[in-house]
Amino acid sequence: MARLSPARRKSLAEATSRYHAALAGSPADEHLANRGLLGPSVKDETAKFRLGYVADPLPGHEPYRGMLAIPYLRSTLDGQWSVATMRFRCLREGCEHTDHGKYMSLPGDPPRLFNTLALVGNDDEIGIAEGEIDAITATLCGIPTVGVPGADAWRRHFREPLLGYARVWVMHDGDKAGRMFAHKLLAELPNAVGVGMPDGQDVNSLVVSHGRAALRERMT
Ligand SMILES: [Zn+2]
Incomplete structure (x- = not known):
C-alpha cells in the first residue's frame, strides 16, 4: 500500500477543515440531523468526527460537490489529528446514483478502517x-x-x-x-x-x- 505523501496529507487536512467549516446550515447538516447525529444534545459529540459539506471543492474534488464529506481521522504523535483518506456521500434528493456511487472513495484509494x-x-x-x-x-x-x-x-x-x-x-x-x-x-x-x-x-x-x-x- 502506498504511503501518503506529505502533499496528499496536507491536502486532505485542508479539505477536512474547509468542508467542516461549510457544514452548518448545509444539506449535509440536515442529512445528519435526520440521522440523529446533530442537534443540541449530540452536536459536540459529533463535531469530533469533523464531517463536512463540499460547498467549494478543492482541486480534484469537483465530482464531490454538494456531497457529505467523511474524513478518516488519525492522530499524530503530538496529539493533533491527521486524515488518512476521505469518502463522500451523495445527498441529491431522488438521485439514483447511476453515474457515481452513493458513497465514493478517492480514486485508487484502497478500503481503510474508519474511526x-x-x-x-x-x-x-x-x-x-x-x-x-x-x-x-x-x-x-x-x-x-x-x-x-x-x-x-x-x-x-x-x-x-x-x-x-x-x-x-x-x-x-x-x-x-x-x-x-x-x-x-x-x-x-x-x-x-x-x-x-x-x-x-x-x-x-x-x-x-x-x-x-x-x-x-x-x-x-
Ligand atoms: Zn447520487
Missing part, C-alpha cells in the same frame, strides 16, 4: 460496523466502533488490530449483505460476536427509531 481512534480507548470491547455513519452512531452510544466502507469492503488485514480485544461486536444490517458480512467476520475473528439489526434496519435507523439503549439491548 481507528476508537481502537485506543480500551482493550475490552470494540465494535465494527458496516459503514461510517453506523460506526459514528454506535460510538455515540458508548461502544467504541470502527467502520468498514461497506459490507463488501472487509479486508483480511483489518483483523489484526481487532484480535487483542476480549470481544468484537460485529454490528450488521438486517439484510442479506449484512448477514454475509457478519458470517465472514465471525469466521476470521475468534473473539467476534454478531449483533444483527432488525430486518431492513441498520445501526443508525435502529437508534433513530428506538433510542440508544436499543442497540445495547441487542448486544448479549
Whole structure:
C-alpha cells in the first residue's frame, strides 16, 4: 500500500477543515440531523468526527460537490489529528446514483478502517460496523466502533488490530449483505460476536427509531 505523501496529507487536512467549516446550515447538516447525529444534545459529540459539506471543492474534488464529506481521522504523535483518506456521500434528493456511487472513495484509494481512534480507548470491547455513519452512531452510544466502507469492503488485514480485544461486536444490517458480512467476520475473528439489526434496519435507523439503549439491548 502506498504511503501518503506529505502533499496528499496536507491536502486532505485542508479539505477536512474547509468542508467542516461549510457544514452548518448545509444539506449535509440536515442529512445528519435526520440521522440523529446533530442537534443540541449530540452536536459536540459529533463535531469530533469533523464531517463536512463540499460547498467549494478543492482541486480534484469537483465530482464531490454538494456531497457529505467523511474524513478518516488519525492522530499524530503530538496529539493533533491527521486524515488518512476521505469518502463522500451523495445527498441529491431522488438521485439514483447511476453515474457515481452513493458513497465514493478517492480514486485508487484502497478500503481503510474508519474511526481507528476508537481502537485506543480500551482493550475490552470494540465494535465494527458496516459503514461510517453506523460506526459514528454506535460510538455515540458508548461502544467504541470502527467502520468498514461497506459490507463488501472487509479486508483480511483489518483483523489484526481487532484480535487483542476480549470481544468484537460485529454490528450488521438486517439484510442479506449484512448477514454475509457478519458470517465472514465471525469466521476470521475468534473473539467476534454478531449483533444483527432488525430486518431492513441498520445501526443508525435502529437508534433513530428506538433510542440508544436499543442497540445495547441487542448486544448479549
Ligand atoms: Zn447520487
